[in-house]
Amino acid sequence: MSFDFALIATSLPKILQGLGLTLNLLVVSTLLGLLLAVGILLMRLSQHAWLVWPAKAYIYFFRGTPLLVQLFIIYYGLPQFGLLRHSFLWPLLREPYWCSVIALALNTAAYVSEILRGGVLGVDKGLIEAGKALGLTKFQRASRITTPLAVRLALPAYSNEIVSMLKSTALASTVTLMEMTGVARTIVADTFAPYEIFIAATIIYLVLVWFIQTAFTLIEGYANRHVRKG
């Protein structure tokens, strides 16, 4: 069997037709996941056991099971419930796109809330006390001191999570979505050349990861400008 470099070149533009959907899945589920993560974080950090407990259970469930299984449960499992088929959610749960977005968002929310919690716990207690001593309210301390510093601490881990999310979007191909991996799989079915086609896909993923990492390096550099000596 010979390796066909030309096939890589010709399949690249075809696979790129799935780029829009890949990025769409990434951006939409990352943003929804972030919103959800903040809510779970607030519950997790609360003083009330009845808020902490469900947050812990949520995090345990979504970090403790494979994303692919979560996606299948949403895509194949939920429609079994008659109740859901008659609910306002049904138009969403019927769509492979929304099933994928929901699975990705629910999953990343669990990780991101823990990443953010790590940031919050890393904020120097002395700074919070300084805020108290200056008479800042709880909300002012949270918004001006804890949040900006926690976000800075969480950035490196958060950039890893975005990279991880990019790779996870490939799972959407298992529920018929034609994002990049989905496109690659159809080309493979036509050409019987999995090697070349998936290498072409690999190249595109690596380029995307490079962009994500570079963007975060710049963001971290800006956010940590106060750390530089000079």
Next chain:
Amino acid sequence: MTGIVDLEQVNKFYGDYHALRNVDLSVAKGEKVVVCGPSGSGKSTMIRCINRLEEHDSGRIVVDGKELTDDESKIESVRREVGMVFQAFNLFPHMTVLQNLTLAPRLVHKKPRGEAEEAAMKYLTRVRIHDQANKYPSQLSGGQQQRVAIARALCMNPEVMLFDEPTSALDPEMISEVLDVMTDLAREGMTMICVTHEMGFARSVADRIVFMDNGEIIETSTPADFFAAPKTERARTFLGQILAH
């Protein structure tokens, strides 16, 4: 007992540990009190109770007529009148010096930015550091950071200033620049409660020295009496150790 800060029979526990035992202290307006005593004797715990960074378990703490209880709004109003300087400076690292100084006046006193910055520059000049206004804390020396922290507290126009070992984290050559600023502040009539082992400063600035051991105030004297003839054996031992350095 009607000073600007009054502690009456204050007790504080950390779990089973009795950290403050029946502490009585009344500080008059304009008075400068130096608190000293061995490590772990409860000095920090006592002054942190005055602005409710720690909650006392029994007794009364009244600051400028306001008793500290669970009432959040009273706690906030006491904190607005009481400035605090910490051993570890605790400047907000993500803000410039000027932003550190204007944050609370703008948020708490609702001062417009221009006015807050003008006041901030005035205090930075007083602590002799106005040329560093746009730097970040990490770009300053320890002594400079502590002077910024003092200026930050002063920007709130406090009635009382609390200092918790403000020079203990500093390299020796920076101690005097911070003590000089504190001495100026004392001369201007600020009410000060200061935990420190800088006995030279205590001698020249304090109206009273409070000696603590094991969660108790066991001696209160003028500096002259305290240094010349400590009343208790424990204070004598402590002074012997401190002055031996």
